[in-house]
Amino acid sequence: MLRRFFAVRQRTEEMLMQKKISKIPFKGTPEQEARLKAVIAECQGDQSRLMHVMQQAQGIYGYLPYEVQVMIAEGMGVPLEKVYGVATFYAQFALSPKGKYNVSVCLGTACYVKGSQDVLDKICAGLGVEAGECSADGNFSVEECRCIGACGLAPVFTINGEVYGKVTADDVPGILAKYQNA
Amino acid sequence: MYRSHVLVCGGTGCTSSHSPEIIEALNAQLKEKGLESEVQVVRTGCFGLCSLGPIMIVYPEGCFYSQVKVDDVPEIVEEHLLKGRIVRRLLYSETAQAEEIKPLNETNFYKKQHRVALRNCGVIDPENIDEYIGADGYQALAKCLTELTPEEVVKIVSDSGLRGRGGGGFPTGRKWSFTAANKADQKYVVCNADEGDPGAFMDRSVLEGDPHCIVEAMAICGYATGATEGYVYVRAEYPIAVERLQKAIKDARAYGLLGKNIFNSGFDFDLHVRLGAGAFVCGEETALMTSIEGNRGEPRPRPPYPAVKGLFGKPTTENNVETFANIPQIILNGPAFFNTIGTETSKGTKVFALGGKITNTGLVEIPMGTTLREIVEDIGGGIPNGKKFKAAQTGGPSGGCIPAEYLDTPMDYDSLLKIGAMVGSGGLIIMDETSCMVDIAKFFLKFTVDESCGKCTPCRVGTRRLLELLEKITDGNGTMEDLDTMEALCYYIKDNSLCGLGQTAPNPVLSSYRHFKDEYIAHVKDKKCPAGACKNLTQIVIDAEKCKGCTACERKCPVGAISGTVRNPHVIDQSKCIKCGACIETCRFGAISRK
Numbered sequence: 001m002l003r004r005f006f007a008v009r010q011r012t013e014e015m016l017m018q019k020k021i022s023k024i025p026f027k028g029t030p031e032q033e034a035r036l037k038a039v040i041a042e043c044q045g046d047q048s049r050l051m052h053v054m055q056q057a058q059g060i061y062g063y064l065p066y067e068v069q070v071m072i073a074e075g076m077g078v079p080l081e082k083v084y085g086v087a088t089f090y091a092q093f094a095l096s097p098k099g100k101y102n103v104s105v106c107l108g109t110a111c112y113v114k115g116s117q118d119v120l121d122k123i124c125a126g127l128g129v130e131a132g133e134c135s136a137d138g139n140f141s142v143e144e145c146r147c148i149g150a151c152g153l154a155p156v157f158t159i160n161g162e163v164y165g166k167v168t169a170d171d172v173p174g175i176l177a178k179y180q181n182a
Numbered sequence: 183m184y185r186s187h188v189l190v191c192g193g194t195g196c197t198s199s200h201s202p203e204i205i206e207a208l209n210a211q212l213k214e215k216g217l218e219s220e221v222q223v224v225r226t227g228c229f230g231l232c233s234l235g236p237i238m239i240v241y242p243e244g245c246f247y248s249q250v251k252v253d254d255v256p257e258i259v260e261e262h263l264l265k266g267r268i269v270r271r272l273l274y275s276e277t278a279q280a281e282e283i284k285p286l287n288e289t290n291f292y293k294k295q296h297r298v299a300l301r302n303c304g305v306i307d308p309e310n311i312d313e314y315i316g317a318d319g320y321q322a323l324a325k326c327l328t329e330l331t332p333e334e335v336v337k338i339v340s341d342s343g344l345r346g347r348g349g350g351g352f353p354t355g356r357k358w359s360f361t362a363a364n365k366a367d368q369k370y371v372v373c374n375a376d377e378g379d380p381g382a383f384m385d386r387s388v389l390e391g392d393p394h395c396i397v398e399a400m401a402i403c404g405y406a407t408g409a410t411e412g413y414v415y416v417r418a419e420y421p422i423a424v425e426r427l428q429k430a431i432k433d434a435r436a437y438g439l440l441g442k443n444i445f446n447s448g449f450d451f452d453l454h455v456r457l458g459a460g461a462f463v464c465g466e467e468t469a470l471m472t473s474i475e476g477n478r479g480e481p482r483p484r485p486p487y488p489a490v491k492g493l494f495g496k497p498t499t500e501n502n503v504e505t506f507a508n509i510p511q512i513i514l515n516g517p518a519f520f521n522t523i524g525t526e527t528s529k530g531t532k533v534f535a536l537g538g539k540i541t542n543t544g545l546v547e548i549p550m551g552t553t554l555r556e557i558v559e560d561i562g563g564g565i566p567n568g569k570k571f572k573a574a575q576t577g578g579p580s581g582g583c584i585p586a587e588y589l590d591t592p593m594d595y596d597s598l599l600k601i602g603a604m605v606g607s608g609g610l611i612i613m614d615e616t617s618c619m620v621d622i623a624k625f626f627l628k629f630t631v632d633e634s635c636g637k638c639t640p641c642r643v644g645t646r647r648l649l650e651l652l653e654k655i656t657d658g659n660g661t662m663e664d665l666d667t668m669e670a671l672c673y674y675i676k677d678n679s680l681c682g683l684g685q686t687a688p689n690p691v692l693s694s695y696r697h698f699k700d701e702y703i704a705h706v707k708d709k710k711c712p713a714g715a716c717k718n719l720t721q722i723v724i725d726a727e728k729c730k731g732c733t734a735c736e737r738k739c740p741v742g743a744i745s746g747t748v749r750n751p752h753v754i755d756q757s758k759c760i761k762c763g764a765c766i767e768t769c770r771f772g773a774i775s776r777k
Contacts, residue, residue: 048494050476051459055418082477089635091460091477092418108380109578109611110537112625146460146629147380148419151231151537152195152544163198 026067035060036068040075050076050086054093063094091146099134099141101179103127104169105157115168120144122169123157126176140179166181184222186263189239190665191304194383194391194422195544196235201225203252205238211259221263227391229304231291234274239286239304246286247272248750272495290541290560298531299347299384299507300547303391304537308426312431314394322513325400326405327447335406336362339509346500347661348374348465349580349606349682351528351595357499360489361407364634366499369409371400372493372500375416375423378462378627379578382609384533385503388547389416389423392507393430397453399506401440404451404511407431407499415470418457428455462579462633465508466681467637480637481681504533504608507758524550528594528605530726538575538611541566549666551592554584556610569614573697575608579626579633580686582693602693604686618715619694619701624652634683643682644675648688656716660706669695717761720776724765726751728773735765735774 014104053076056117057068064087073080087093100114105120120142127140134141150156153165164175190196190205205225229237234248238258245256245268254272261267270278276291277284286292297303306313314320326335340355361369373396375517377385389396400412416424431453434440442450456474463469464479471493473479485750492498508530512520521529528550534557537543541563548557554574558564565571573583575592585592591597595605613622627649636642651668654660672688679685695702704710711719724735724744731749743759746752754765766774 048474048476051473052457055457055459085478086476087396089461090458093459106380109575109609110381110535110543112380113538113611113613113617113622146378146419146462147383149194149377149383149386150198150232151381151383151535152235153198154537154543156198165195165198 026065028061028065028067032060033071036071037075040072040157044076047076049079050078050083051090054083054086058093063097065095097134097138098143099157100139101141103142103157103159104145105131105141105142106148106150106155107147107156108151110147110151111155114154116157117153119121119157119167119172122172123176126173143156184220186221187241188221188223188263189226189241189304190223191227191229191235191237192225192230192308192422193232193235193303193387194420195232196237197422199236199560200252201236204238204250204255207252207255208259210440211255212263213762215259216263217263224307225309226305227308228300228301228387228545229546230295230300230387230545231252231274231542232543242550243268243283244285245269245283246274246277248274253646253671265452266494290563291546293543294552294556294561295547296531296549297547298511298520298523299388299393299504299533300545301511302395303387303545305673306392308391308393309429310620311394311430311437314392318514319394320398323401323405323439324445325513325622326447332362332406332408335402335513337478337605338513338517339406342508342512342520343517343524344462344505344508344512344520345528345595346502347504347508347532347608349577349604351605354501354505357489357501358403358406360487361409361497361499364490366497368411368494369407370493370495370496370498371403371407371409371412372467372471372488372498373400373412373414373475373503373506374459374465374467374500375414375420375422375503376465376470377417377503377607378465378605378633379580379609381537381578381611382535383610384535386417386420386423387533388503388507389420389427389440393423393427394434395510396427396503396506397430397440399509400453401444401451402509403499403501403506405449407497409497409499410450411454413456413474413493415456415458415464415474418459424455424457431455435680445727461635462629463635463681463683466683469681471498471501476544478635480635481683483680484560485526502607517538525592525594525597527596532593532605532608534593534608534610536562536610536612539565539569539614539617541613548593550594551597553590553592557593558589560611565612565614569616572613572615572617573619573694575610575611575613575622575690577686577689578609579629580604580689581609583613583622583697585697594769597655602689602696604689616713616715618656618711618713619698620656620705620711621713621715623691623694624649624656627652627687630683630687634687638678638680638684640675641680641687642677644671644679645684647671648675648691652691655702655705656711658705658709658716662703665695665702665706714776718759721756722754722763722765722774723777724752724754725773728771730773732770734768734770738764738768740764 069083073083128134129142131142131144156165208223238247238250276289336358343350344354411466462481464473466481469479469481488498524530531547533547573585575583584603613668629647634641672692729751736744743755
């Protein structure tokens, strides 16, 4: 039933170019499930901590697949629609997995004025991935992000949290090569 | 006692350029030389001059080392800390001009600043509660709880003239008095640290550099309004800020500065941290509270105002981080300390995040009423690369632009509103002649379209239609009627949207249209982008004198628009060119450019 709800939602969402539920099969381990259960147990009974649980779940699994959303909904005693609603509202929640290396390009004002769009274009071209996508081999995903607060170093992008500041489009191939050959 | 203190910036900017590794290397080197009992290394909050990071200051000399690398550490330890010889090559150039080192607060960047909210940033170790207490920390709270009644606290804040620093500019004292006047079994204090304006980072810096002052201010607010619980809603994108704030709360609890019966006064207060998840609309007060409750962060209609029915349906006072950061100083020094700074209607200081095309990017705190010219030319050090100042964007996606003819406008709430801009959260992005104002307006609108929560139609549909109009214009397909439609749509969205996001979303378009109408008309009538930023309105041309006829570009062009013979200049057929720019990158002689 809910699968069908998701399938319908998914089609509408695709039309709106919004978040998509991943088609990649779910591969959760019992350890991950135990960790999630522990987080839920800690927050049970306080529905205002739903976002906290979802943030923790994303930390455990890397994204929020259907199966994890079901676990959260049941554990927290809230409808699945609500979990899905919150997951699709906030930019931080991912419904599909990220690449081994997640490249996040800041498109905040300070970075944009200093040419971060060119940097993003160059990264996408270099990896053959569109922003918001993951490469077929699962190695690289690229996302646009809002200000990370390092405006003094504009333009900036991060790869798995490592910050590259004051970059130009010309610096991109050299930086990417470090990860492509890793 | 240490004979020397080394302060290293641990803000996000400097951490990104490896300041933690520098601290590690410093400690290792000091240990090796046996200096660890003589020299203390302190990781502080942000110094403000982020463009020169990582920053290190060595006291007692006050040497300001900029752009320090890990490899420079052995030299600093050996030469400066061991032998007492300053490493001149690493000194911030302006302080090193004469024989004597110029004190930091006499440099152009710091001279005109007046630090109240950022008082402790870059001075104390934010993770050490004792350092905060040593800098008069928690004395304001003690004064409130032991000497003042809640009414007196509200009166001091009212008399100070402090207005909300998050963008609205509502008098803080009056806000507090509303909540105080409502009777309820439970009231809340909320700190808005969901700094959504892309390009502003003062709240982040305060939380990273001086988290205890927010804890203290919120407790004071709780006492004044009768609340016993507080929530800080922080962006998840600020991990360092979250970590330090959580540590601050833990330490304050351990010292009995949060919890039950604080200072034996019978007053209870405790704090919780809630993380945002990347939604700009959550900076709006009612949306933020909806989000804390664990829902999609959609705004609620007002009234009822939060002072009556806020978080979990209870009376709530919500203030921005920077507003709170001023509170302890106001309580300690009295309202006159604050209301003698600034202008008639805008008291005190304001922190601006200076960014974009300017030499000194970073955080500056200036008295209200300082002119934009002083910020750009004196503090900011002017526009780099010999370019000319074109406009400054204030208030981010909700604000407007200030063109060159208004450079002498004082920066305060009312003067900026008069010229169609706003103080907003304090983001101040400087643009030079290569920035296209239509493109910037489009950029902000793209942001608001993405961030519109979708609850009300004027904002959800209106901003999208507005963006489509702007895209039409920057693609070179706009008509003069489109400009009129655009303007009318802007006013419609402003008048009919539910919350602040929609009501202010058209501001960047309206203000750039007001001040740079010529530029819009050039896009529509002449199909030209005067700044050369809109790709579809530029032409790619080959300089015949520089072209060697190597044919590299001809082979690279995906649409076969380039033709020519070997060793003769090539030409681009403009009717075929798709302006992808592949030829510009291929050319080894720099003969191809966008015009």
